[in-house]
Amino acid sequence: PFQVQKKNIRTAALIVCTFTYLIIGACVFDALEDAPFTDRKHRLERKFAQFKHDHNMTNETFRQLSDLIMNKTIVRHKWKFYDSFYFSTVVLALIGYGHRQLITSRGKIFCIFYAMLGIPMWLITFQSTGERLNSLLSYVLARLKRSLHMKQTKITDGELLITESLLSIVILVIGAFVFSKYEPWSFFESFYYGFITLTTIGFGDYVVLLNNHRDKDFIYHAEYFFFCMAFIFLGLTVLASSMNLLVIRIVAFYSQERLLEKLRQEE
Amino acid sequence: PFQVQKKNIRTAALIVCTFTYLIIGACVFDALEDAPFTDRKHRLERKFAQFKHDHNMTNETFRQLSDLIMNKTIVRHKWKFYDSFYFSTVVLALIGYGHRQLITSRGKIFCIFYAMLGIPMWLITFQSTGERLNSLLSYVLARLKRSLHMKQTKITDGELLITESLLSIVILVIGAFVFSKYEPWSFFESFYYGFITLTTIGFGDYVVLLNNHRDKDFIYHAEYFFFCMAFIFLGLTVLASSMNLLVIRIVAFYSQERLLEKLRQEE
C-alpha cells in the first residue's frame, strides 16, 4: 500500500506537470500566432473582395468555387506505385501527413486493418533494429577509444545516448540541406520539416516529393525519392535506438522497485 | 557471437517482413484508390472549365485564385485559447493533424523546443498512467472474479490485454457515436477519425472541432470540446497500458535471452 500510494502520487505529479506544460504551450502559441494571423486574414479578405468584383461573382458562387478548389488540391495527381509506397510508409511510421486522402470507404477499411497489423510489426522491427544499432555503435565507439589509447574502453548508456543525439542532428542537418535544394523551402523550413517528420508529428504543411515538376521525369528524381525514404528510415532507426536505451532504463527502474517491494513484503 | 548472429538474423527477418508488408500495402492502396480518383479528377476538371468560362477568367488568374483560397482555408479562423490548447495537445500526442499551421518562424522555433522537452515528458506521463491503469484493472477484474466465485482469481497479462482491447473498442464506438452527432460525418467516418487519431497517425482529413458554427457560441459546445479532449486522453491512456504490458514482455524476453547468454558463457 505504501508503494501503491507513492506510485499514485508520482503519476499524479506527472499528469499535473503535463497539463501545466500544455497550458503554457497554449499561451505561447496563442501569443505568437495571433497577430500575424489577423494581418494575413485581412489582406486575404481584401484580395478576395477584389476578385469577386473583377469577375462578377456572387458570394454563393465564390463559396462553391472554394469548395471545388479545396477538393482539387487534395487529389492533386494520380496515384503511382511509389506514391502508394510512400503513403504506406507514412501510415506505418505514424507520421500521417495527410498529403493524400483515402476517398473510398473500402480504402479506409483496408487502412484500418493494414494499420492494426502493420503498426505493431513496425514497432517491433524498429525496436529490434534500434537494439542492433546500439550494439554496433558500442562496438565502434569501443574500438575508437582503444585506438585513442584511452584507459576506460567500456561504453556507458550515457555515451551511447549522446552519440545518437549527435547522429540525429547530423541526419537532420544533411536532410535540411538536401531538401532545401529539391523543394522550394528555405534551410530552416527544411529543418523544420525534418524535425516534424522524425518526431512522427507529421503536420503535413511541408511534405517532400509533392512538387509539380515531379510528374514529368521520375527517373531523374529517383535518387531523391530514395534519399527521402532513407531519411525517414535512418532517422527513425536512430531515434528507436535512443528509445530502446531509455525504455530499458525505465523498465530497469520499475523492476528494481518491484524487487524492493518484494523484499519489504518478506520482512 | 552465436547470439549476435541469431539477433542479426532475427532483425533482418523483421526488416524483410516489414518491407514486404509496405509493398503489399502500396499495391492495395494503388488498386483501391486509382479508379475513383481518375473519375473524380475528370469531374472536377469539367467543373473548373465551366467556372473559368462563366466568369471570364484566364488560366493564370484562376491559378492565383486557387493559391489564395488554399491559404484562406488554412487560416480559417482566429486562434482562441482553447484552439491553442488543442494544438499543443495535438503536437505532444504526436497526432499532428495539421489543421492549423504555424506561419511565423518564431512559432516554428518555439514548436521545435516545445516538442523536444514536451514529448519525452508526455511519453513518461502516459507510461506511468498506463501502468496505474493496469494495476486498477487487475484489482477490478480480480474482485469481479471473486464475486463470481471463480477458482483462479489471479489476473494474467493476457486477460488484461483482452480487457484493454475491449475497452479501446468501447471508446472508439462511443466516440464514433458522439462525433457523428456533432460533425457532418457518417458513423463510419467518425469511427475512422477516432482510429486514425488514437493510433496517432492523424491524417487531418477529418478533424473534430473545426466546423464553422463553432465560433458563434462556444459555451453551448464546451461540453463537446471536453468530450473531444477526454476521448484523446482516455483513448491514449488505454493504449499506453497495452503498450506498457507489451514493452514489459519484450524486455523480459530480451533479459531472459541475456541471462541465457551469460549462462552459456559461464559454461
Ligand SMILES: [K+]
Ligand atoms: K502523426
Ligand SMILES: [K+]
Ligand atoms: K499527422
